[in-house]
Each structure stands twice: as C-alpha cells, then as structure tokens.
Amino acid sequence: MTGNLGHLRVLDLSRVFAGPWAAQMLADFGADVVKLEHVTGGDDVRRMGVPHLGPDGVPSGETSSFLAMNRGKRSIALDLKSAEGQQIARQLIAGADVLIENFKTGTLARMGLDYQSVAQLNPRLIYCSITGFGQTGPMAHLPGYDPIFQAMSGLLSMTGSPEDQPGGGPALVGYSISDITAGQYAVAAILAALAHRDAVSGEGQFIDIALLDTQIHAASHMAMNYLSSGRLPHRNGTASQITCPWQAFDCADRPIMIAIGNDPQFRRFAEYLGLEGVADDARYATNLARLQNADSLIPMIAARLAEKSADAAHAELEAIGIPAGPLNSIEDMLQMPQVQARGLLKQMDHPTAGRMSYIDNPVRFSGAPPADRRPPPLFAEHTDEVLRDLGLTEDRIADLRAQGAIR
DSSP, X not given: OOSTTTTOEEEEOOOSSHHHHHHHHHHHTTOEEEEEEETTTOOGGGGSSOEEEOTTSSEEEEEHHHHHHOTTEEEEEEOTTSHHHHHHHHHHHHTOSEEEEOOOTTTGGGGTOSHHHHHHHOTTOEEEEEESSOSSSTTTTOOOOHHHHHHHTTGGGXXXXXXXXXXXXXXXXXXXXXXXXXXXXXXXXXXXXXXXIIIIISOOEEEEEEHHHHHHHHTHHHHHHHHHHSOOOOOOTTSOXXXXXXXXXXXXXXXXXXXXXXHHHHHHHHHHHTOTTGGGSTTTSSHHHHHHTHHHHHHHHHHHHTTSOHHHHHHHHHHTTOOEEEOOOHXXXXXXXXXXXXXXXXXXXXXXXXXXXXXXXXXXXSSSOOOOOOOOOOTTXXXXXXXXXXXXXXXXXXXXXXXXXXX
C-alpha cells in the first residue's frame, strides 16, 4: 500500500470529466481505483480532446482528455445491461469502499445498482452520485455539460468584457471549470464521509453532487456581493469588482497582471510608477475610493506601465513586494523555474503513448509515501486481472467474453 489512501478500493462508474477527475484524485492519493467502462467503446472521453502524439509524432490512439482524467486506474469493461454484467458489478461493489457514478438520475436504479439496492450488499459503501442538477428538483432528469452550468450559474454574466467595449460580452472560462469544481467537491465529500464511517458510524452513506450547485457555491462570494448590496456583478474584463487596481495592463511588449491587495501596497505601487501624491489623494487613498474612481485612476497607471517591458516591470514590482505576474501561455508556464522546482511536470511510460508528460497532482504530503503513478489504462486493459481478483476462473472469464458481458 502506498499513499494516504492505499487501504481503500474505489469503483469508478463515471464518465467524461467530473467523476473521473474525482476518482483520479483518490488514485493520486493511493486508492486502488477500478474504472468500469461500457463494453462498446468505453468512456466517451476516450474520443474527446486532441490526439496524443507518440514519440514518433504519430497519433498514439489516446486523447489528451482521457490521459488527463484517468491516471492511476485499472480499466474493466462490462455490459451493465446484462444480468452477468450486473452481477459482476455487485461483486465489485461488495468489496469497495467508495463508488462514484454520474449516470442520469434513475438509470442505475433500473439496473438494481442504485444506492438503496447496493447498500444492503455493502452497508459501509460511500456512494457518490455526480449529476448535472442533482437528485431532486424539476430539472433532476436533465443531462448537461460544462458550458450549460457556466451559463445557468451566473458565471457567464460576470465573465468577459463589458458590452460597450469592442469584443464585449460573455466569455467561457477556458477550461471545464464546472466539471473540475464538482470533482473537487466530490473528493472533499467522499473523504468526509469516509472519516464519519470510520470514526463515528461504521456505516456508509449517499452523496448527492450537482454541477449546478457546486458552480454556484464556488462563486458564492460574488453572489454575496449581490445579497449584500442588491447590485448585480457585471462583466469587467480582467479587472476585479471588489479591489482596485487588480487587472491586466499592457506593457510596451506584452500584458502584465497587477493585484494590489491593500492600501500600503498601493502606496508603494504609486511611488514606483512616479505618481507622486496619488496615494494621499482622497479619491485613491483607500480601496473603496479607488473602486469608485477607477475611471480616472486606471488610465494614469496604464500610461506609466505602457512605457515599461513586462519582464522588467515584473522584476521591479517583485522586489518591492507588489503582486504581479505575466500573462503566460501554457508553454510559458511550463518553463517557469517555480513550476519546475515544484515538480509539477512529470513523465511516465504508457503502453501506446510511450514516454508521456503529464501535470502531477499538486498536493505534497509529509507523512505518507507517494502513491505509485499508474499510466491511464488502455480500454479494458485490466478486465481479466480484476475478475481473477474476484475469484473467477479462466473458463468463466472466457464464457463471459463470448456472451458479450465483458470485453
């Protein structure tokens, strides 16, 4: 056993992003994660993202999205519509600590694999359901993907540039934020339920995670602005709606992000820019005043920064304790000495992709050995291995394969 969760078995019945992300996090922490895929094609995310190029520059048959969400797992392919597939699933559930699924509400109940059914088989099971709208409410039956939840949660109402500016309007967050957010909430909830089971009740429980709910809660500090003042947040480009100056500025060569967090920082920043007396001006002396007078303050700052190179400004601001950073591309980010020092870019060997790079889990524990990093599995790569673990004979496995119950 390696990692903090090396004593746990997780059954991952989820697909695409949110559930697989949560299961991968548990695998990174050491859990033995068995990914249960459909016998026809497996997880849809195997066909999403960009083709991953092998060492020879030829597509390896893997996709970027699958590789990003399924590290550390073993893959087994079952037909859950068949009686044989359902029976194998029940055997796996009987020995699991955690089950993660993101089927549409009611689907697994029709197979006898809903929480109420399997809890009788394994009372200690933590059963985490991740759906678009949750298990209750008038929209519970509906499917959905990340942009739907960015839109419905209000996120797009405050992301993008103001409508009166060129190119103004909503801008989708550049990654599947609703899925990843839901996955992170799921991990926290699963760990809380495991702690309650092991330290308090001795019993498992059902966890209901909805992408809409978690995206709303993740932005609740912006909703609180409205609840506190009655004023709706608005699209403000890169600028904060609660702190000023806190936005991107154009330098002579490329943009830089500035984030002034308090009044002493602003005084140092104004002195750095040569804006004498501005920090003592009542219009700019406090954060609330700066927000109210941003229309006159921001152009002064922008004019001074436009004369500097981004790298020079970054180094000079860093030296006086002003939070700032360049607007990096992914390539720029990977070349940062800080990122390299933290060991976020790692490599592993994959059966078809060869030696592949990946972004490692960012959490560093002091008290547990690191978990082994299995490469993302090939489709149905571990079917026989997992079934042997259940005690099935080679003849029985061959029979199930011939019936189409397994792949």
